[in-house]
Amino acid sequence: MKTLKYIIVVLLLPALTNTSCKDYLNVKPKTEMTQEELFSTEGGFKDALNGVYIQMKGTNVYGRDMTMTTIEHLISSWDGDAIISTKVPYKLAHFNYTDVDAERSLSAIYGAEYKIIASINAILDHIDENRFVFRSPGVYETVKAECLAMRAYCHLDILRLFGPIPTDVNTGNKLAYVIHLSKTPNPLLSFAAFQEALLKDLDEAERLVKDIDPIVKNIAPTDAYFANRNLKMNYYAVKALQARAYLWFNNKGKAYECAKMVIDAKDSNGNPMFRLGKLADMSAKDYVLTCEHIFGLHDFALYTKYSSLYANGSLRKGSDNSIINSQLYGNTGTDIREANLWELITLPQSVLQGYVLKKYKVDESGTNFKQIPLLRISEMYMIAIETGQAADAQLLWTTFRSARGLQQNTLPADPVLIQNELLKEYRKEFYAEGQAFFAYKRLNAAQANVLFVPGEATLNYLIPMPKTEAN
Structure with a gap:
């Protein structure tokens, strides 16, 4: 049985x-x-x-x-x-x-x-x-x-x-x-x-x-099962996943339509249903920007994971600001991610130092911010900027850069150059979320555009089928 x-x-x-x-x-x-x-x-x-x-x-x-x-x-x-x-x-x-x-x-x-x-x-x-x-x-x-x-x-x-x-x-x-x-x-x-x-x-x-879906109707659920809809695959998460899928399948019109619908969604007070995180959020130690999560997983073990992976230096990047501040963020001095998401620590049982990501740094006793994002509103901005008409793309680009504390600039006219600009943002935005690799693969990005890839490596996006499947 x-x-x-x-x-x-x-x-x-x-x-x-x-x-x-x-x-x-x-x-x-x-x-x-x-x-x-x-x-x-x-x-x-x-x-x-x-x-x-x-x-x-x-x-x-x-x-x-x-x-x-x-x-x-x-x-x-x-x-x-x-x-x-x-x-x-x-x-x-x-x-x-x-x-x-x-x-x-x-x-x-x-x-x-x-x-x-x-x-x-x-x-x-x-x-x-x-x-x-x-x-x-x-x-x-x-x-x-x-x-x-x-x-x-x-x-x-x-x-x-x-x-x-x-x-x-x-x-x-x-x-x-x-x-x-x-x-x-x-x-x-x-x-x-x-x-x-x-x-x-x-x-x-x-x-x-x-x-x-209560998240669409903007009503308090009568059944507790419908609580915390951003931690379930809610209606807007379905639309966001459609946007991601359509972009992968190179249907730019549908990708834009779905992404823009999520961006434009409003709550019962007329405010954005999902808003871009800002400096105030990170100042409140919400480094993972839960306000952006269209769909995420609440992980009670996140403190333990942070302690075992990041706080001890197992996952670190660089030992001075030439890697994080300079190569990743371009020494803006204003990017809220550059200023708040990384810290330099002394590695355990060593005099060496390394930069560790604070994205998943949470309090042990509390439940706040213990979320792993799977779909975020910032990704919807990236998709809509890549697939939208020039005027709308520029407006979204301006909104995104403002939220991240960056100086305003004009998007290039060449779609390939726009994609290159967005690849830089995917790299910054989705560190330790798994999305940057997919962005590189989707565009078949050249090795010169893949930040941190070893110079002696031969870039290869085609991962073989597991050996268990070969038979």
Whole structure:
């Protein structure tokens, strides 16, 4: 009998990817529930979906590897182990994908993403046939929409990491878009077919919640399940993910439309639903700028992660201001990120110093700001600036630079030069969030435009399929 771990839905990865039977994940949970039991109540569906959010905070996905470490090692965001030739970060920074340990670290991401998709599909495979168990208004639509959107979110990241460069979709891996639990291997899709499946999920998610999500209706939810919508895949998060996806698929018109809709969204008082963070936010020690989070994960362990990764110097960059202040920010003297996001520390048991990022620095006892951003309003500005008409792009550019404390300038007329300007901002803005690598890959950026990449490295955006998939 198929069993599911209660709350955290643990499923068999090979049932939906192309891995062999020997790779089955055997888990003996303390509390087991059959799928029939779990999905026999509205509460069971809620618990299963909460389990998906917990999975997304896992080490191999957005709790570390897809935000702070592995994905950032690919663009040499850190020193430490990344400058020791025998260490995995060094291998990743030099695009040595054949190294067994580097391959293992990337395979772990691949497997973890598909395990999240497995848990999502377990819910979706039951939700329509058991719709009658939903008693509270809007819960069925919300649960289904969040599942569809998160399935698209994970698939898009699999595509962005392991798929082809969008400017050359015929060179690189084909991937499976998995929509059901099955022991039958899933077909590997063309780029166009993968795109169609992903956008279909997002379109259906949008349709389900656009008229009922409390975040859209600007009303206080009557069901506690609908609280803290920016920590769930809400309607605006769906639109933001559409913007990200359309940009990857080079549909600039749709990317602009979706991004601008989120930028223009207003709350019940007529204020921006999601606003750009400013100096006052960082002065209040909100270094991760939670006001910008369209969708993020609340991570109770963030203090521990900061202590073990940053505060001890494991993830650091440079030992003097020539790296952070000069190369990254250009010695503006006014950029709020330059002035507030980094600090120089003395490394433990050493006289050496290094700059560490304060983005995830939080108080141990408090709950404020313990969020990992997955979709931010600043990204919507970047997308709209790249895809919008000149006048609107300039206005958005001016607004963004003002929020970051930068002097105003005029965007170049050449679209390629605009993209180069935005690449610099992706590098500054999304440090330790995993988005800069994807920006470089999407544009197939030349090595000269990829800040910090080792001069002796050969830039390679095409990551091979995990060896577990080769058979």
